[in-house]
Amino acid sequence: MGGDEPPGSHCEKVRTDSDGIMYRSCAGTSYRSVNYHRSPSGTRDTKSIWSISRHSECNIFCESEQKSWSDTDSNRWSVAGEKAQDFGTEGERLAFFPTPTNNTDAWHGFPVLRRGRRPFRCPPDELLTKWLSEGRISYVDQQRILKARF
Amino acid sequence: MAHLLRLHLQLPGEFRDAWLYKGHLYAWGRDGSLSTLELSRAFDHISAIRGPEVANVVNLLAFRNDWKFGQQFRNFMKSPSMEAEFLRPLQGGEPLVIELPPGLLSLSKSEKYGGAVLDTTIYADHVFMATAEGLLQSFIDPLDDTYSSRVFQHDDRRAFGVTVRYGAINVSAEERGLLFGSINNKSFEERSFFKATLRPVADYSRHSSFVDRDLLNYGMASAPELLRSTVVERELSPRTQEKYQVTGYRAPESIDALAHAATTTRVKVSNRLVRHTEHKHSQTAEVIGNSNNLLLVAWNDHLRVISMSIEPSVDVAVPDDIQAVPTKGYREFIWSHVRPDKILQTLPIRAGFLVEETESVKLITKDGVFDLLDEPVAHIRSFASSKQFKDVFVAVEEERISITGYYFAEQTLF
Numbered sequence: 001m002g003g004d005e006p007p008g009s010h011c012e013k014v015r016t017d018s019d020g021i022m023y024r025s026c027a028g029t030s031y032r033s034v035n036y037h038r039s040p041s042g043t044r045d046t047k048s049i050w051s052i053s054r055h056s057e058c059n060i061f062c063e064s065e066q067k068s069w070s071d072t073d074s075n076r077w078s079v080a081g082e083k084a085q086d087f088g089t090e091g092e093r094l095a096f097f098p099t100p101t102n103n104t105d106a107w108h109g110f111p112v113l114r115r116g117r118r119p120f121r122c123p124p125d126e127l128l129t130k131w132l133s134e135g136r137i138s139y140v141d142q143q144r145i146l147k148a149r150f
Numbered sequence: 151m152a153h154l155l156r157l158h159l160q161l162p163g164e165f166r167d168a169w170l171y172k173g174h175l176y177a178w179g180r181d182g183s184l185s186t187l188e189l190s191r192a193f194d195h196i197s198a199i200r201g202p203e204v205a206n207v208v209n210l211l212a213f214r215n216d217w218k219f220g221q222q223f224r225n226f227m228k229s230p231s232m233e234a235e236f237l238r239p240l241q242g243g244e245p246l247v248i249e250l251p252p253g254l255l256s257l258s259k260s261e262k263y264g265g266a267v268l269d270t271t272i273y274a275d276h277v278f279m280a281t282a283e284g285l286l287q288s289f290i291d292p293l294d295d296t297y298s299s300r301v302f303q304h305d306d307r308r309a310f311g312v313t314v315r316y317g318a319i320n321v322s323a324e325e326r327g328l329l330f331g332s333i334n335n336k337s338f339e340e341r342s343f344f345k346a347t348l349r350p351v352a353d354y355s356r357h358s359s360f361v362d363r364d365l366l367n368y369g370m371a372s373a374p375e376l377l378r379s380t381v382v383e384r385e386l387s388p389r390t391q392e393k394y395q396v397t398g399y400r401a402p403e404s405i406d407a408l409a410h411a412a413t414t415t416r417v418k419v420s421n422r423l424v425r426h427t428e429h430k431h432s433q434t435a436e437v438i439g440n441s442n443n444l445l446l447v448a449w450n451d452h453l454r455v456i457s458m459s460i461e462p463s464v465d466v467a468v469p470d471d472i473q474a475v476p477t478k479g480y481r482e483f484i485w486s487h488v489r490p491d492k493i494l495q496t497l498p499i500r501a502g503f504l505v506e507e508t509e510s511v512k513l514i515t516k517d518g519v520f521d522l523l524d525e526p527v528a529h530i531r532s533f534a535s536s537k538q539f540k541d542v543f544v545a546v547e548e549e550r551i552s553i554t555g556y557y558f559a560e561q562t563l564f
Binding site: 115117118119125138139140142143144146147148149 | 282368494495
């Protein structure tokens, strides 16, 4: 495991398929590290690209699952701690894991920037407060996420 | 090459936001409490602790920033020996840093709002707060630090940002649009709350910024829309010396094509002529901020500054034309100085533009790019349209507020 692993989270690799690598999360959930968020080629739309290992990507999902870092639509979120490396190649420090369309589908996720002309949606205020009170983010970061400067 | 001399006044504490207004620093704690710092008290404190020479520099660069631009001061500073003597406290290469004791702050008894506040602005003794619960408002009285106010609610739509001038309240509510309302005249005179009716005037808004009495609305497009205001004259109030009241805005006009055309040419271009042209370029100019009518534009790995103006139409049936031209005074700034993709926000300041990056705040002027503050900031507040604080800014940092002022001197001065 790399130095950016959240403590206590252990993903287990299950198999490789044409869409990516399938993992079993620490809570037993299926998680796929998809190829189209790993390489800029091969998709029509521009996709954000993870800069951390696939295993770390799953462990970040794992941590958000364990700590219930979710919004009202049950999507999961994560944020890089102050000293942790960026999640994405464009300096993204937030990660978003949309709820699968079907119960049987695996989860997947991608790094997001919350800034610029089309800022990605914001983690809920309560989650930002939780991250702040747990020391995961600084006050400056909380305000920057709220104001789409992160 | 001009040499930048910096002053930082630091007030330790955990603050949510801060604003300079009519001889005071207004500072909100993270629990929503409001404290005030009377700048004349801070001046006396600095004078007693550091001496009148330092206090006078603080006055010029921060507390009475308008004096810096006065003819008398500028005449005095034409004498190099006098200028060198006056600026002696700023010598040494490092910024002059003065820590103010928190005991100088007075805690207000005004009602606290402890929810998520996304933006704050003070105008004519009114405090507007853009919050998750909508636009809220309270009052302050710079002549009475014991004055206390309730918090009132104008609107319950989540507000992302708010700008107020000329009696116009502009609320950026993202996908809910740009909402416009007016301050009731009685509210000016009686300091009593009158709920504003906010109506959408543009479809999407991240933030807005005044260009004189008109408004730029930053939305999803690569350039903001211009909203021309309609105004009426009004009597001057003790709380605002503005002669006009904005009563509404005409339909937003895209300046996407204008910004692109002005950035890629050397001559003045007209929005009327370019607005229907299609861009076939791979690089579209992106307006990332404005300082009144000057637009900071990112294009093809460069930052440029273009100047926008309104050409009144001679035919009443034909709308006024918006025109733009590259500003000769500003050089082209290559990415090694400021990378457009690293800019988190841009604010107007008298000298040019303030730009926030992840770990610093920089100043862009006609003379180049200068580092002003080497700290990550939760909020920056500048006051380019104020009388007293045109060239000074306030930053809310993790564990303090800092007030930053500066002075450009010739490198050979000392």
